[in-house]
Amino acid sequence: MVNPFRGFGAVFYKETLHVRRDFATLFFSLIIPILQMFLLGYGIDTNVRQINTVVYNADGREQSRELLDRLRNSDTFHLYRYVHSDKELNDLIISGKCRVGIKIPVDYSDKLLHQMSAQVLVLIDGSDSSVAGQAINVTTAIGLDESLRRVLGNNIEGNSAFAVDMRPKILFNPDSRSPNFFLPGLTAVLLLNVTTFLTAFSIVREKERGTLEQLFVTPVRPMGLLLGKLLPYLGIGFFELCMIVTAMRFIFSVPIHGSVLLLAFLSLPYIFVSLSLGILISSKATSQASAMQLAFLTILPSIFFSGYIFPRETMPKFFYVLSYFVPATYFINITRGIILRGAGWSHLWLDALALFTMGSLLLVIAARRFHNKVIMA
């Protein structure tokens, strides 16, 4: 007899009016994501190249220059300056002008000629771990390669005859382009951002105005009220997704290997989660400022623990487990899966299920909190 969705139509229509009237908010919530895309798409490159390197070549003979050529040709090092003392070498690293210092000792060539082990000192600034890691890998590889060439080169000429020849092949993003890696993940973060903020704000605004109190004494049912308020923002979130995917494909030339339709479909449970999160926030926040702070609190884990920037595999155990509770983790797997790896429903249904479960759970908690803290307060 009692329609549990009573008032849905009225609230829905009213909410679309708010969205239309408050054009500035809508505009910014759609434009800022595009700006962020440009920043991350063009501005950030995680591939470490051309590390500023200072060289102190105390030896100076042919063998040492050969070694330096190999370093230069690796594309990892940019030989920034040649110096003539340990002090200058150290100073350039301490001042931050160079990340890597290479010192070739006086007797480098002599030792090689006498079939002895020659040492090269590589000083690495560890303050940026990805730079340091890349520097260690490349210098070690060059050293190993150089040694092997010298040991084997005397016996067998020409093609390599290493016992084991590893041939790594990178799938899906062969050039390791940063936009390909970042933008699918960014989709998840932006979507969360906009939808959570907008729903939280739309409800908290009614709290501030006192109109929520007014609505509670009408026959509107809580479900009608919440759904009526959510659906317009679901629409906006969906529109935004389309916008981001279009920009990603045609402006940043990220190839989409899977089905766009599947991506659109699987974004629904994710948007559902973000909207429920918005309601949860609004049940706690009493002003738009506090809603803002709480919303940021939910956004940080989705940036840091979702695998968006830092790989989840390298996280400490605690955070690794935590990442399973971050909705963005699943959606990033979905976006990267579909866009980069061409994954299909059979690969991703578990993620979709996880999101849907989370969304339902959050909505139930939010609705209950809403009932106890807002209506009864």
Next chain:
Amino acid sequence: MATSDQLAINAQHLVRRFGTFTAVDDLSFRVEKGEIFGFLGPNGSGKTTVIKMLTGLLPLTAGEATVYGIDVRTDPEGVRENIGYMSQNFSLYGDLTVAENLRFYGRIYGLSPERLRQRMDDIVQLNGLGPYLNRLSAQLSGGWKQRLALGCAMLHEPKLIFLDEPTAGIDPVARRQLWDLLFELSAHGITFFVTTHYMDEAERCSHVAYIYFGKLIADGTPETLRQLPDVQPPGTYRVEITTPHVTRALRIARTIPGVRSATIFGQSIHALIDDHVDLEHLRKELLEHEIVVAEIRPLAPSLEDVFVELTSKHQAFEEASRG
């Protein structure tokens, strides 16, 4: 005493506790249909809590209440169908026009499009919102906002309307106009439940109740309250003394035998005196102290007098029972 089918509200032994704090303490009152019921009390005394209980938002810890015969505990939805509510901040959507606000509330109550159009016409005619229909409600002045809020609250033809401090922050002209409107509507049989801080508004109500820290300490028509023995002890009467020297006169008046109490009211003094002290005697006594009395006349106690007397009696009683 009214029979129960004549009652708009019948609240019996209402109790609401929040943890260990008792916000509403064994409150019983009845409101008859068509009354303008003034619900008064200082801030934080539990007025809003009572409204929330009667509108089914807040479960009752104990007691029972019916609104137009509907039990608020078992059918809060049914109660909400039949009431209107206007909160003190007028709760309108500022970014929606007057017409959109009205239409929204009409849809919420499920009015059919024809019915909605007809009701909007009625309301616009009643409160004169016609010229402002397409204006954003944020741009209206306080008085017009209040009319719009009232319009939204009565669109669905409720039998009972709760007004929570409807005139807070409104200019005197708009206040007067609102009350004229309330009288007109109440003549059509609508019951009003009004909370207010203004004593002149309380005087206009056909029935007032005074709540003091969760307890009801006065309930009746303004006329019966004025005649309560606590307010008007037998063998006494009230006078108003108008004089240019009020502060000095007050000091003197309090020393005159037969004067039980005296307080300043603007340019005059209100005093409670024994029946055997006549007005001429009082005038002479004051003149002996070189105080010229412009006018001296008997006075009925105001509701403010009533509430002051009852509150201090209640406080004294509380202290006595605690000590």
